[in-house]
Amino acid sequence: MSTSSSLISARPCMISTSRSLQAKTYGVIIRAKVAISPKNFPELSVQGIPHPDFHIREIVQRQTRTKPLFNTATKEEEGLGKSNLLRAAVLEEAYERCRYICDEYAKTFYLGTRLMTEDRQKAIWAIYVWCRRTDELVDGPNAIYMGSTVLDQWEERLQDIFDGKPYDILDAALTDTVHKFPLDIKPFRDMIEGMRMDLRKDRYDNFQQLYSYCYCVAGTVGLMSVPVMGIDPESILSSQSIYNAAVQLGIGNQLTNILRDVGEDALRGRVYLPQDELRQFGLSDEDVFSRKVTSSEGWRHFMKKQIDRARFYFNQAEEGASQLDKASRWPVWASLMLYRKILDAIEENDYDSLTKRAYVGKTKKLLTLPLAYTRSLSVSATMPGLVNWMS
Numbered sequence: 001m002s003t004s005s006s007l008i009s010a011r012p013c014m015i016s017t018s019r020s021l022q023a024k025t026y027g028v029i030i031r032a033k034v035a036i037s038p039k040n041f042p043e044l045s046v047q048g049i050p051h052p053d054f055h056i057r058e059i060v061q062r063q064t065r066t067k068p069l070f071n072t073a074t075k076e077e078e079g080l081g082k083s084n085l086l087r088a089a090v091l092e093e094a095y096e097r098c099r100y101i102c103d104e105y106a107k108t109f110y111l112g113t114r115l116m117t118e119d120r121q122k123a124i125w126a127i128y129v130w131c132r133r134t135d136e137l138v139d140g141p142n143a144i145y146m147g148s149t150v151l152d153q154w155e156e157r158l159q160d161i162f163d164g165k166p167y168d169i170l171d172a173a174l175t176d177t178v179h180k181f182p183l184d185i186k187p188f189r190d191m192i193e194g195m196r197m198d199l200r201k202d203r204y205d206n207f208q209q210l211y212s213y214c215y216c217v218a219g220t221v222g223l224m225s226v227p228v229m230g231i232d233p234e235s236i237l238s239s240q241s242i243y244n245a246a247v248q249l250g251i252g253n254q255l256t257n258i259l260r261d262v263g264e265d266a267l268r269g270r271v272y273l274p275q276d277e278l279r280q281f282g283l284s285d286e287d288v289f290s291r292k293v294t295s296s297e298g299w300r301h302f303m304k305k306q307i308d309r310a311r312f313y314f315n316q317a318e319e320g321a322s323q324l325d326k327a328s329r330w331p332v333w334a335s336l337m338l339y340r341k342i343l344d345a346i347e348e349n350d351y352d353s354l355t356k357r358a359y360v361g362k363t364k365k366l367l368t369l370p371l372a373y374t375r376s377l378s379v380s381a382t383m384p385g386l387v388n389w390m391s
Helices: 056-062 082-105 107-113 117-137 148-162 170-180 187-199 207-229 239-260 264-269 275-278 283-289 297-321 326-348 361-378
Strands: none
Touching: 056 117, 056 187, 056 207, 056 239, 082 107, 082 117, 082 170, 082 239, 107 326, 117 148, 117 170, 117 187, 117 207, 148 170, 148 297, 187 207, 207 239, 207 326, 239 264, 239 297, 264 283, 264 297, 275 283, 275 297, 297 326, 326 361
16 A cells, blocks of 8 residues: 655655556455445544554654754864765765656655755655655565565665665665754654555554554654754744644545555455444445445445545644744645645545546646645644644
8 A cells, every 4th residue: 555654745645656566356246235324324533543652752852852964074084085075976876866766756745845955855855765665665566576574674774774884875865864864763664564564464453553554654754754854943832743743644645545545455455444444334345346336325424434534634734734944844735735635536536436546637736836835834823723632
């Protein structure tokens, strides 16, 4: 399943997913359903697992420690001569490759990063590329050949990056980024754990389980991004609240990915919808695989409730997005607003995500960008309800 990033939208909100795996077909027997009246449709919980269960507070404490933005070593410490020039040339090439990949696969987000300072741009591109490469280990064109051993090796390689021992030129960009910004390794490890979940699970019993998956593959990107994007010095929110909002944006993005991609995932034998909630609406996996349930009252009500939940997380993310450094807000607001429009498109398709793919057309995207930029210029002076329930 595609990840979504929170601040750097991942899979495909900014990390687009390769869907080149061959789709499988499934023979399905449609079962008779018990009729459910609208008044009996349940109210679904919007809250997932409290953030302390993911040790986010500890991550925030480590990432808000003081660390110089630039390498403060003297020329004598760095050393002069050909070796140092080579290092600089390698890094320049590394970041240029990251820039190209971001521009190629995440054009809207890339445009927003151009407002950032040069060092922040480069760092965000490096993080984006690492997340994309991680994603493609389980969802890319060669994913069929990958397994848990590959992810174990990838995690060892991650540790080498943080230890200053990059394996290739793209790793070198992230190694330099880790040196310049107070990035903690745990969100990166948690993302790899999300990829492991993709290898061993294709069903989620309830929303609590699905929330854990969404945190790993998307919420973590927000934790990676905030130290680079920076918090406005005049922010009226605590760092913890802003990090929580970044995670919530990732959760909303990933839930939107799931709702948009129901049909595509079903072709691969995957159902990223809470099993207990499907049953509450008189639905089952067989209904999803049949791709014929979209006309049923139960399916439309089920999808409406899922969309309401995703919007809840976007609403919780808004205030945090407005408290980032002013030069870093535009891509975050663009992500938030464009993903809301995907939810609108699902509704416009009469909640049919099985045979139709909801998307935001180029014209709507272009019209959204100036609106997102306008929103990014203002910092809210009031707190209408940014969550602290997950602190």
